[in-house]
Amino acid sequence: MALFDLPESRSNREADKAVVNKTTNKRSASIVMKGDGILAKISAINALVESKLGQYKNEYDIAWADNNVFDTVIKSCVKNGICAIDTETTGLNPISDEIVGMSIYTPDEKAIYIPIHHVSYITGVEVENQMQIDEIRKGLQLLVDNDVKIIMHNAKFDIRVIWNKIGIRLKCWFDTQLAAQCLNENEPHKLKILHPKYVQGLTEEQRKQQGKLSFDDLFEGVTFDKIPIKTGFVYGARDSIITFELYEFQLPYLTVDNPKCIEQELQSVCNVFWNIEMPFVDVIVDLEQNGISLDVEYAHKLSEKYHKILDQNMKDYESVLDNYKKEIEEYKKKNVNHKLSDPISVSSPKQLATLIYDILKVEPPDKDNPRGTGIEILEKIDNPLCKAILACRKTEKLLSTYIDKLPNELLKDGKIHCSFNQYGAKTGRLSSDNPNMQNIPSHNKDVRKMFVASPGNVLISCDFSQQEPRVMTAMCGDPEMRKAYIEGRDLYASIASIAYNVSYDDCLEKFPDGTTNPEGKDRRDSAKSIFLGVLYGRGINSIAEQLHTTKQKAQKIQSSIFKEFPAIKQFSEDSLDMVVEKGYVTTFWGRKRRLPDMQLPEYEFKWKPGYGDIDPLSFYTEVTELEVPDDIVEEYTYKLNNCNWKDKSNIKQQAEKEGIIIIDNGGKIADATRQVVNSRIQGSAADMSKIAGINISKNERLKELGFKLLVPIHDEYLGECPYENKDECVELFKQCMCDAAKETGLPIKVDVVVSYEWYGEAI
């Protein structure tokens, strides 16, 4: 059974975890099953691939060590100056997983599959006559030397695989995934979905019929290295050609003077794609490849410390719970089918709700969420039990998500190499996973200190100061707000000063002598909340609640802010006008956020099946959907627009009796409305941060100094460099960041910290 020594279907990384998690007995049991099933599984896969992709068999070629297919195609790539490339691997980790094969397509040649590390699924021995890494490297070097334009789908992955496994760092010229995201952020961006949809022109129905063609669907559970080349080459080779075809479809829309681009109003998106997203691919490759060091010894100590705290938290919780022993027992007797564990689990919202609302009969503080057990609700309840629950949950979160989790994520180099999703948010922001490096606790100073500079290096963090408010100021152009930033004043204090009609100094957190000024802090906090409230589309009630004040007072401050800074309100109104007219808003740099819900009618009217002027007995009602006559639509629209909101459901029920279904889009429209201003601001900030990353990665001097980017956290970058170069790196780092704001015409401030541990003591 040595063949199946590891659970092969998983990445090495996960395999390691499996070794830790499972007993030896269990493990070998599952492996025996795998071994017994592999023959059947492979033949099932062979048949499945044959049925789905067999038609393409003769259209693609295999590059073997003893034929000249690879050389021929490389030559054609050089001649054409363009090609699409894709890799197949044993898993999704470009460092710890292995490359299995590659495919290349260039026009006028068959798409080729290059087997590299296929093994026999029976013996585990490498299949003979596969291409040698050295030969492939020489070929790829030719592509680099001749500036061949390379097209990929999710390029950062393939670039890293090829860099790590073949030793060539390719540059991607056109990433079809990023293109798709720039062209429409509101759809899935998998190659296997986009190609049928846009290149083959299949309808949703036809696509369903075609069935699933993605890797997981076809090879479920079996890594690609075990797939016989005769079967796998069709899938592999096809990846590069469909990537190329998708590119051909997309290119006109991303060519600034092409009629298709102009007609779709995509000129500004071209700027984002070509000048921000494509150059940023190299930044992501660096970030992921660099990784960040973790102090394992410190993490271990931290784990001990917090497990002790958790033990104490649990003791406290259980002793408080003891006070309610009687009530709990009573409840359990009355409700024989109760699902309460003993003691009641602090991590089960259901059990906690039972405890708090059913057993202790607490009056729900939040009417909208009467059985909620979230932090804000428990804080309002304000009793020792809730305090104990919150303490347990806080500590458990720290331990399970960070302190005990992160040390397991290390690769062989002792670093965490997480994954960054370049278009992770529909606003254009990045996201991070495996693990998420963008939500490491910052309030708690202990946890971030697990992350340290590599030996001989220092960490440098550099963040934009008030990035989003600054972007808002640049975009709305309010002269008073601009002045505040240009003169280096605190914007929130400036707003407060004007809104409250008191001096600027009286709106700062501190007096000039350094002592705290509580009134000033309150004013500044109010202005800040309201300003950010506008950014987030937040309701006035919710703002008032946060400020611990009345709705009237909050409303008054908001009104005076709108009055004194008319550009803020104007900007919101312009944004709403734009989205209603065009269906989208744009960022400062031209990224689009489509919000089609904003163009929905407030109400839609449909006949109930069998109603309308169709014969109720007809079998064909679903074929012709008849529209509800205009006069009825108008009548109900008028009623709905002029009624008390409480009467709305009555009207809807009334209509239903008459066979008319009223769809209320109010909720969707409200949701989208809140996104309008925020998308422009958050998206512009994201653009700016990406430009900063590009500036940094293109700075040759920083490279010479050994500076490395490690983690982006929205408005902040974390990097490291050799200790002796820190001063020069800090200056260049700051400059690259500030330069990103150049186009806005507003200066931006950055804050820098140099330290050995993240959030550790400044050096």
Next chain:
DNA sequence: CAGCTATGCGCC
């Protein structure tokens, strides 16, 4: 058993 949703919570 895997895979899904709900709830809660960490960050900007």
Next chain:
DNA sequence: AAAGGGCGCATAGCTG
């Protein structure tokens, strides 16, 4: 009437 934007992940608990 009331309304926080953007993420990823852990756990519980349900379903197939």
